[in-house]
Amino acid sequence: MSEAEHFARLLRELKERAGLSYGALARRLHTSTSTLHRYCNGEALPAEFAVVDRFARACGATQGEAVDLHRAWLLADARRRAGTAAQPVPVPVPEPESVPAPEPVAEPEPTVVVAPEPEAAPVARGAWYRRRAAVVAAAGVTAGAVAVALLAAAGPDRGAPPAGGSRGTGQGASAGTSAPVSPGPGSASAPAATDVPEPTSPAGSAGPSGATAPAPGRTSMSPSAPGRAPVVPLKAAVRSHVWTAGCDHAYLSERAPGSVSPPPVEADAPAWASAQGAVHAGSQIVEVTLHGTGEGAVVLEDLEVRVAARRKPPAWNVYQMSQGCGGGLTPAAFAVNLDAPRPLARPVAGNDGGNPLPAPAFPLRVSASEPVVLRVEAATTGCDCDWSLDLRWTGPSGSGTLRIDDGGRSLRTSAATGRPVYGYALEQGRWAR
Structure with a gap:
């Protein structure tokens, strides 16, 4: 039985036990009956775990059943991503102003998000802004799901080393190519650089910690036995x-x-941002889903931030995606202040309806059956930054560093303080301040 079939079977079992029809359940989930029927038959997979969580609560699932359902969805989603990784990604072409934008291809979405960086100033909102309440996840279900996704091994706390050097023994491999990513805002033209990029150690040279610095775009490891071909045990x-x-x-x-x-x-x-030549304004949340490819477990040791360039923020307009939303869930995550001289990925605790969620802590264990989801929110109030992450790992076959970026390009986040802010007025069908 495939991962998707196993997930669909769990959905059917919960629905049948609850005695709910497809129509009644679809109304509770705010989706169509046909879509729900495809989920339960294994013909489609929800793009967001929030849909799965609402399904479990509507059917009266226990905490253990909700955890099993979360694990099954993560594995099925990871299998779907791996199956589409080799497919070519079409490059969206902006349409003329008089022609509507092309219908973009939906990507699978994450289920938990990151709280904004405390040091970053929030983007101002116009008069069009209206708040609305959104119920996210129940405390018990969320806590159980996080416990499954993040398995922290016991050990002393570790601080992230300076971004200029790496303590790992391997060299970096781009992780952004593990899943199809539409050409992002990094492809938009950027203003000329005015600041000196943060110093980094060249490939093969010793960084401040005395270790070899990773070289982007390559995979290199310290094999556990001589003569064995190195194998990266992570996707x-x-x-x-x-x-x-x-x-x-x-x-x-x-x-x-x-x-x-x-x-x-x-x-x-992603397709919308590429077509508009847009970049992330003020902050950017990055989610990395990792799972092992071999029989043994892999230990994730540390996450390091690398800023490749800092420029003066462009004098562009800010376009807000929502007319206000909210929720009772603030997920635990890693926060990054891109304005710091040497940014660090700092663990930040979360909160679910008044129940604290512990901050993530390295080392973490990941395997083929137990995936791990890392969430990082980077924020800036003073630069147009190109940046990436280096994830150091150790496994049965050796150790190395995994480069996390945007499909081989640097991630890009730009400050937006003082820029004109627009929101979309649905009743008028246009952007307005």
């Missing part, structure tokens, strides 16, 4: 367009409001 799926609570995010674009397409749903954000 990673990187998502660089994760929105707070699944609805709140902002982008910078050089285009005038009349030339910008209406805001997309979160799943279509």
Whole structure:
């Protein structure tokens, strides 16, 4: 039985036990009956875990059943990503202003998001902004799901080393190519660099810690036995367009409001941003789903931040994706202040309806049956930054470093303080301040 079939069987068992029809359950989940029928038959997989969580609660699932359902969805989603990784990614072509933007291809979406960086100033909102309540996840279900996704091994706390050097023994391999990623905002033209990029150690040279610095785009390991070909025991799926609570995010674009397409749903954000030449405004949430490829477990040792370039933020317009949303869940994550001289990935505790969620801590264990999801939120109030992450790992065959970026390109986040802010007025069908 495949991962998708196993997930669908769990859905059917919960539905049949609850005695709910497809129509009644679809109304509770705010989805169509046909879509729900495809989920339960294994013909489709929910793009967001929030749908799965609502399904479990509507059917009266226990905490243990909800955890099993979360694990099954993660494995099925990872299998789907791996199966589509080799497919070519079409490059979206912007349409003329008089022609609607092309319908983008939906990507699978994450289920938990990251709280904003405390040091980053939030983007100002206009008069169009209206708040609405959104119920996210019950405390017991969320706590159990996080316990499954993050298995922390006991050990002393570790601080992240300086971004200029790596303590790992291997060299970096781009993780952004593990899943199809539409050409992101990094492809948009950037202003000329005005600041000196943060110093990094060249490949093969010793960094401040005395270890060999990773070289982007390569995979190198310290094998456990001589003569054995090194094998990277990890697969990673990187998502660089994760929105707070699944609805709140902002982008910078050089285009005038009349030339910008209406805001997309979160799943279509990469194609929309590419078509508008947009970059992340103020903050960016990156989600990395990791699972092992061999029989043994892999230990994730540390996460290091590398800033490749800092520029003056472009004087573009800010386009807010939502007219207000909220929720009772603040996930635990790693927070990064890109304005710091040497940014660090700092663990931050979360909160679920008043129940604290512990901050993630390295080392973490990951295997083929127990995936791990890392969430990182980077924020800036002063630069247009190109950056990436290096994940150091150790496994049965050796050790190495996994480069986390946007499909081989640097991630890009730009400050948006003082820029004009636009929100989309649905009743008028246009962007307005």
